Structure formats: structure tokens, C-alpha cells
Amino acid sequence: MSVRLVLIVINAIAMAAVVAYVIVTLRATPEAGAAPNQTPFLSDEDLEGRRLERALGWALICSAVIAVSLPLYWLWEPTRQEKSIEYFDDGSVERGAVLYANKQSESYSNVNSLLCADCHGLDGAGGAAATNFTPPGGSTPIRVSWKAPALNTVLQRFSENEVRDIITYGRPGTPMQAWG
Numbered sequence: 001m002s003v004r005l006v007l008i009v010i011n012a013i014a015m016a017a018v019v020a021y022v023i024v025t026l027r028a029t030p031e032a033g034a035a036p037n038q039t040p041f042l043s044d045e046d047l048e049g050r051r052l053e054r055a056l057g058w059a060l061i062c063s064a065v066i067a068v069s070l071p072l073y074w075l076w077e078p079t080r081q082e083k084s085i086e087y088f089d090d091g092s093v094e095r096g097a098v099l100y101a102n103k104q105s106e107s108y109s110n111v112n113s114l115l116c117a118d119c120h121g122l123d124g125a126g127g128a129a130a131t132n133f134t135p136p137g138g139s140t141p142i143r144v145s146w147k148a149p150a151l152n153t154v155l156q157r158f159s160e161n162e163v164r165d166i167i168t169y170g171r172p173g174t175p176m177q178a179w180g
């Protein structure tokens with residue numbers, strides 16, 4: 001959240017600067033005078049004296065800045081990547097908690113929550129789903145309590161891809177519906 005806020009503030013400042021620049025340039029009236037290509041420029045003595053030294057000085061400063069900042073950037077890059085992975089992981093966990101939640105959960109949202117917790121348990125340790133089930137060979141459905149597996153251990157039984165498929169397509173014939 002705070003990263004987003006900082007980016008928004010930087011963008012707002014940049015936009016304000018652009019607007020201010022446009023207003024200032026529009027209001028400035030150009031001075032009437034000879035065209036630049038018709039005015040004599042500085043003499044060689046002037047150009048090759050302090051002016052040249054100043055330009056070379058700036059070039060030296062810029063090179064020094066690049067020489068220091070590039071290795072620093074290179075050193076910091078792995079940390080930056082790790083931090084952004086962590087940042088996106090944290091965001092996924094937060095969104096997942098909202099999706100998983102039911103009314104008893106802290107993260108419950110009456111718009112986004114899918115109520116997984118109703119069957120799989122508040123803490124993901126497993127639960128049960130009351131459902132109507134017609135046994136093979138039977139003709140009348142009976143009321144059963146269908147065991148819903150623990151999800152806090154599901155990644156020890158299945159790979160991430162398998163879990164994604166289970167959630168997307170559900171388990172046909174069981175209370176686990178397709179959520180894709």
C-alpha cells in the first residue's frame with residue numbers, strides 16, 4: 001500500500017510540474033531580436049577557455065556519478081527482486097484470505113468472499129459439507145456429511161498446478177464445485 005502511495009505522490013508532482021511548465025511557456029512572450037544564425041557567436045579564445053573547462057568538468061562529474069551508481073544498482077538488484085517477489089506474495093495471500101473467508105472470518109467481504117471456509121474450516125484444517133447423495137445402485141438420495149479435506153496441507157499432496165485445476169474444475173459428483 002505505501003509503495004503505491006509513494007508512486008501516486010511522485011506522479012502527482014510530475015504532472016503538476018508539466019502543467020506549470022506549459023503555463024509558463026505559453027505566457028512567456030518571445031523577445032524580438034536578430035535570428036540566432038545572424039548574430040556572431042563567441043570567439044575561439046572564449047570557447048576554448050573556461051567554457052570548455054566547465055563542459056569537461058560536468059562530463060567528469062556525470063561519469064563519476066555513473067561509475068558509482070551503476071555498480072550500486074547492480075549490487076542492489078537481487079535484493080530488489082526478492083523484495084518485489086515478497087511484495088506480490090503478500091498481496092496474493094491477502095487476496096486469497098478474502099476469497100477463502102466466510103462470515104466468521106476476519107477477512108470476510110460480502111462482495112468478494114467465496115465461502116470456502118464454510119466447508120474447509122475457518123483455519124483450513126478441514127470440515128464437512130452436508131449434501132444429498134445418491135449411492136450407486138440406489139434410487140433415493142440420502143443426506144450425508146461429506147468430508148472436506150484440510151487445505152493447509154493440500155500442497156503436500158498436490159502440486160500447485162493440480163490444486164489450480166481442482167479449484168478451477170471442481171470435483172464433479174462431490175460438493176466441491178468448479179470455481180473457474
Ligand code: HEC
Nearest residue numbers: 114115116119129146147148149166167171174175176179
Ligand atoms: C460446499 C462445500 C465446499 C466449498 C464451498 C468448497 N469446497 Fe473445496 N472441497 C469440498 C469437498 C467436499 C472436497 C472433497 C471432494 C472429494 O471428496 O473429492 C473439496 C476438495 C477441495 C480440494 C482438493 C483437496 C484434496 O486434498 O483433495 C481443494 C484444493 C479445494 N476443495 C479448494 C477449495 C477452495 C479454494 C474453495 C473456495 C473457492 C472451496 N474448495 C470451496 C467442499 C467444498
